[in-house]
Amino acid sequence: MMNHIRVLLLAIGLVAFGCQKNVDPVEVTHFFIDEEEQPILRESIGVSEGCGGFLLQSIDFNNTLFIYNLRIQLTPTGRLVAMGLRTREGERYEIQSFNSSDFVNVSEFNYDKVRKEVSFSVAGKLFSSSLNKSINISGHFEKLAVKTYECNKESSTFLGELQGASESFLTETLSSTSAIRSTLGENAQVTYLQNFLLTNALSLHFESPVSYKNLPVGTYTLGQPDAITVSLKEYKGLSNPITFNSYVRNDWRDFKVEGSLTISRQYVVNGTSYTEGTISFQADNESDHVRYVLSKGDFTLLNLD
Incomplete structure (x- = not known):
């Protein structure tokens, strides 16, 4: 069952998934929601340095895990831009973009440009506007493989x-x-x-x-x-x-x-x-x-x- 879970870790500005190379999924350990560990798998990661940072996205297409979709966007220096999570039941949690770092902290950020690997930890709180509640999250991502893509148009x-x-x-x-x-x-x-x-x-x-x-x-x-x-x-x-x-x-x-x-x-x-x-x-x-x-x-x- 686990081999059918596809996790896409994409670059900002990446449009198509077709160029991603299929490999056996590997579990990303140490991700918790309200202190309960939740499994997340990874397949590949991409980063477009020219487009201004990293976008990590995990999708469980078979909808068998508690976390259906996880999305974390970082600046090139590892500052948090946005974060969102959707559960198998359809509950959505995210953070206010105006002051995201007040609620979720990014630490231990490291991007090895030679090996093309990125590592970081997150910890904080996500909110649901429809359910009027929040969840506590924490996790660590270690040496995720990075692919670079040329950015066609730079933002200001x-x-x-x-x-x-x-x-x-x-x-x-x-x-x-x-x-x-x-x-x-x-x-x-x-x-x-x-x-x-x-x-x-x-x-x-x-x-x-x-x-x-x-x-x-x-x-x-x-x-x-x-x-x-x-x-x-x-x-x-x-x-x-x-x-x-x-x-x-x-x-x-x-x-x-x-x-x-x-x-x-x-x-x-x-x-x-x-x-x-x-x-x-x-x-x-x-x-x-x-x-x-x-x-x-x-x-x-x-x-x-």
């Missing part, structure tokens, strides 16, 4: 070290979106948007009246008329964590951002345009007396036009 990325009142911390991209907003009428406008959901419960937002790919190399002051504006928000996590990914205005702390942005390079890969640069700013929330200072953050923007 941001990486920077912020200085708070008492400590500094590195924040990196969990997910990003690029968009173009258009308005019609006599005062029709086009705005180019870049949104970053970052680690440490932060959200960074770029707006420009000009396509980023048309901006000359140079430094721009943020917030000037007809120029790039940048906003920063911090998720305070006051809502019920069972309410997944719903934007609740009072859950976010807004910051006034002042600083500068430097465009350092415009380039094209596989017909897709990208803008590369750095940004520095001071972000203040006067009502809560919170300040973050970014000396230098690196970004790459995917241009849609």
Whole structure:
């Protein structure tokens, strides 16, 4: 029976399963739900480093195990992006993406680029919005085989070290979106948007009246008329964590951002345009007396036009 269980551990951006090589399943040990060990099998794992991280997915197609589907998404450095679990009975558990690390901790992360093997542990709590309950999970994955796949289109990325009142911390991209907003009428406008959901419960937002790919190399002051504006928000996590990914205005702390942005390079890969640069700013929330200072953050923007 166990040989009929197929487990797919896929790369972010991987579309087809057909290129996976069939091998005998091997059990991944030490995965627990509410302190009870649950069997999970593995068949293969893939990683697309160019697409920004790892996606582990385990599927029991015969529906014989308690865990029908397990999905864990990590950044290239092992930070948790998302995690979800579905049981044989159809119960679904997951975590809020705005502050996933508050509920599930990833530790012992190691990616051996030479051997193409990844190992890590997870521990924390997942939630069910339909059942209004949670489960405790923990597990360790050891030396899972990795395959690399070329990413056809890179998403926008941001990486920077912020200085708070008492400590500094590195924040990196969990997910990003690029968009173009258009308005019609006599005062029709086009705005180019870049949104970053970052680690440490932060959200960074770029707006420009000009396509980023048309901006000359140079430094721009943020917030000037007809120029790039940048906003920063911090998720305070006051809502019920069972309410997944719903934007609740009072859950976010807004910051006034002042600083500068430097465009350092415009380039094209596989017909897709990208803008590369750095940004520095001071972000203040006067009502809560919170300040973050970014000396230098690196970004790459995917241009849609």
